[in-house]
Amino acid sequence: MTRLDDGVWSLCTRHLQQTATYWSVFFSFGLCIAFLGPTVLDLRCQTQSTLQQITWVFFSQQFFLLVGSGVGGLLKSTPMCSLSALFSSTLIISLVFAIIPLCHHVVLLSIAMALAGKAMGIIDTVANRQLVTLYQKDSAVILQALHFFIGLGALVSPLVADPFLSDDSCILGANWTANSSFPLDLQHLRDSLAGHGAVLQNASQYPLFTEGVVVTRVAYAFWIMALINLPVPAAVLALMFHQRLLPCTSSSPRLLDKDFQSGSSPARDGYQGHGNVFITSCCNPSQLRGHSATFFVLHLLAGAIVFITDGIIGSYAGFVYTYAVSPPLLMSHKAAGCLNSVFWASITAGRAAFICFSSRCSIPVLLIVSLVGVILVQCLLLIFYTSSVFLFIGTCLLGLCISSVFPFMLAFTEDMFHYRGCATTVLVMSASTGEMMLQLLVGLVINSQGSYSFLLCSTITSFISLCLFLLLLYIHRIHTDAMVTPGEWEVSQQHTSNT
Known part of the structure; x- marks a missing residue:
């Protein structure tokens, strides 16, 4: 923690x-x-x-x-x-x-x-x-x-x-x-x-x-x-x-200040503790030690979670105005135009607030709380879909809950894989793809099914993201030994052979 x-x-x-x-x-x-x-x-x-x-x-x-x-x-x-x-x-x-x-x-x-x-x-x-x-x-x-x-x-x-x-x-x-x-x-x-x-x-x-x-x-x-x-x-x-x-x-540039190195002992291959910016190839077959399936499944699950959550952020920011000015709310253009600013302001405030929370709780707990919060807020938005006041309240709460899913998922996934660096690329690309694709898909659904489907799509996808995260935790717990570093794997193998 x-x-x-x-x-x-x-x-x-x-x-x-x-x-x-x-x-x-x-x-x-x-x-x-x-x-x-x-x-x-x-x-x-x-x-x-x-x-x-x-x-x-x-x-x-x-x-x-x-x-x-x-x-x-x-x-x-x-x-x-x-x-x-x-x-x-x-x-x-x-x-x-x-x-x-x-x-x-x-x-x-x-x-x-x-x-x-x-x-x-x-x-x-x-x-x-x-x-x-x-x-x-x-x-x-x-x-x-x-x-x-x-x-x-x-x-x-x-x-x-x-x-x-x-x-x-x-x-x-x-x-x-x-x-x-x-x-x-x-x-x-x-x-x-x-x-x-x-x-x-x-x-x-x-x-x-x-x-x-x-x-x-x-x-x-x-x-x-x-x-x-x-x-x-x-x-x-x-x-x-x-x-x-x-x-x-x-003439001989230093790659990093010596002050940034933690400890003077030689580092293991691919992992040097704080300050190390040299990471091994994340997909090096010699380091997976027979756990390549788990390696790729966990990356896939983590990528799918941020694909959905960043897609929800993009689609909500993109279509909350359209939803607000459509029946049954029929809000004024001026009032509806404030929703997008409220949403992004609450996301910014949420990230600032979670700086404090992340020092007191474990990342998996914070992720579960955030994802459950996203689902509950969207369910309430569905229930009170005729209330303009609650749309503002719900928009603010949704921004606070969903704001920190990506940075927490990135830190948690990289920690699972001992900072080989592959997770960062996978998660960033998944988030960018989700933001682009879900906006398009939600726009198509709104045009064919009406504005209410906008909230319904977000609620369903957020529930899927929670299920995927629980699956990720389950697989990670079963296959924890798949994420050991090469040095740790060799030590464990030597210990096993001695006993």
Whole structure:
């Protein structure tokens, strides 16, 4: 069980620059992931494209985020390679923010978002992996703080963009007159676009100009975000300088401060305790010792759990507005538009709160409590489906319960496999895939079965995730010996032969 004792604080103090750098990198991740929804209408005007064309930019970002997650998993886990990847990725994000105002065609914008998505995927995998291998059994608390910074960046991004968003049509058509009344509530349309899986199929119902004079000021928002993000690659560069990983700092670069090593005894192959960033190949057959089936089953179960839970987060954030403005709730557009902000704010607050809880309870217990809480909240939302007030309460509670499932699952799964590093890549890719695929599937169900099916789908999938986690615990308990390190396996075999 992870505890914030003096030893952990001492470890955190010694790793302070590294830890703070990885946290700032995830702030950059959150900044990039949240800006597209609020600004997409102004980007549509800038590129003079239709809604159906511009919403493919969402897909471009999500797909290449998945690709980037895989690329990050293939990178070597040495400090030089990891920090170089983080530096280039965070710098790319700043450059993408700077060049987006120059993309006057939807294809160019999609390419820019693909680059940003790939950079985000690399950040997601590499930063998680480096902190897990740095803190190992104490990583749960640190990962909670890491994912808190995603929420912080996601809260800052819309606040920066909001003053520069158009209040009316940002393309003045040829037949536009001063007395014309714009046919749509733009805020309603912006909030609807958060569930872009549905908009792709219904974009034709929104009659917006594609030709005329473009009057958007959204470029200033992107340039401000580019400046806000610039300190992040600078921080990564400073860490590389501190660790003498730059060619100009030393002829023989040190891969890690000696102060970061815990203990002076030689490490076992593939496991060195706190501070070690060298992990063996997670799928090395020689290290599985006949337990390859268990190895892959547990990875599959862990991946399926975060596939579902991150998919629930994506689909809830994407379609809660659509659900709220539809019968029987029929909430006002302004009130319904607050639900998404409440949800992300509660996720951010939940990750901050679980930093304290993770120091007092075991990770499996916290995961069971979180997953059971998600099910109970969604069941209550189904029961009180006519209450607008409870929708706000339930949205807040759902965000608090589901906020920490991914960081806890990552810490728990890596602990099961003694930090070989494979779990981080599998879980990050599964989470990205779930967020992309479940939004699409839920959007299709809503279009065919109605808005109530939105909550029903989330409740069923969350119940499945709890069952999968209980199965994971059962299999892990039966096959605990499958996760011993090579040195421990040899000792146990020698002990068996002697007795």
